[in-house]
Amino acid sequence: MTFAIRNTPIRAALMTLGALAVAIPLAACQRMDDAAFGNRVHAYLMTHPEVVREAADKLAENERLAAVKASTDAIARYRGQLERDPRDFVANPNGKVTVVEFFDYRCGYCKLAAPEVVKLIQENPDVRFVFKQFPIFGEVSDTAAKVALTREAKAKGVQLYQALMSDKALDDAALDRHLAEIGIDPATARKDAEHPMIERQIEDAHTLAEELKIDGTPAFIVGDTMIPGADIAALRAAIAKAKGVPLPAESKS
Numbered sequence: 001m002t003f004a005i006r007n008t009p010i011r012a013a014l015m016t017l018g019a020l021a022v023a024i025p026l027a028a029c030q031r032m033d034d035a036a037f038g039n040r041v042h043a044y045l046m047t048h049p050e051v052v053r054e055a056a057d058k059l060a061e062n063e064r065l066a067a068v069k070a071s072t073d074a075i076a077r078y079r080g081q082l083e084r085d086p087r088d089f090v091a092n093p094n095g096k097v098t099v100v101e102f103f104d105y106r107c108g109y110c111k112l113a114a115p116e117v118v119k120l121i122q123e124n125p126d127v128r129f130v131f132k133q134f135p136i137f138g139e140v141s142d143t144a145a146k147v148a149l150t151r152e153a154k155a156k157g158v159q160l161y162q163a164l165m166s167d168k169a170l171d172d173a174a175l176d177r178h179l180a181e182i183g184i185d186p187a188t189a190r191k192d193a194e195h196p197m198i199e200r201q202i203e204d205a206h207t208l209a210e211e212l213k214i215d216g217t218p219a220f221i222v223g224d225t226m227i228p229g230a231d232i233a234a235l236r237a238a239i240a241k242a243k244g245v246p247l248p249a250e251s252k253s
Contacts, residue, residue, distance in 0.1 A: 114165035
């Protein structure tokens with residue numbers, strides 16, 4: 001486990017070391033003033049400095065496990081909104097396993113993951129891919145997300161996803177160009193994108209992300225597993241696990 005040394009875990013670990021009174025022998029009913037007790041704890045830590053790191057590591061692991069449990073509980077609580085919102089675009093809608101992606105069309109890591117996401121869609125017709133528009137990078141992101149939720153755009157969902165993700169610096173001109181290239185009138189799409197129900201859908205996605213503690217893109221959810229970032233190996237592993245099939249040896253390395 002990677003251990004990021006921050007002041008908070010170390011301080012919290014040190015605060016818990018009062019429990020060392022059990023490990024530092026004291027006679028029955030013996031009283032010690034604060035200075036004497038502090039000196040004995042200090043002496044013990046100087047002799048056994050590894051205790052601080054062990055306590056901090058344990059605290060970090062406990063926090064990690066608590067975060068995983070909280071995430072799993074939240075996923076279960078919002079399963080319907082995650083996987084079965086009829087407003088979302090879904091690739092392979094008849095699949096038995098569901099992958100949900102929260103993404104932004106101007107997110108660099110989303111763009112890195114996108115070709116692999118499309119490949120997974122093509123390779124796994126038995127896996128549903130739910131696309132959650134989660135714009136967090138400004139006005140162009142907002143517009144692209146809204147346009148993608150129009151009826152005409154959802155009819156060409158994967159094609160539009162590929163086109164917009166292929167553009168390294170998506171701006172308004174590029175958005176209109178990609179729309180026209182796949183047969184969608186940009187002016188009509190922009191007008192349709194202003195429908196209040198589309199605005200509400202994006203607001204709902206942000207609220208859902210907040211409940212799930214998602215604060216960046218991309219974020220994938222497979223079953224009870226949250227995969228933050230463009231970790232395609234982890235995504236493939238989660239899909240294989242959900243399908244109950246062994247992971248190829250090369251993917252495990």
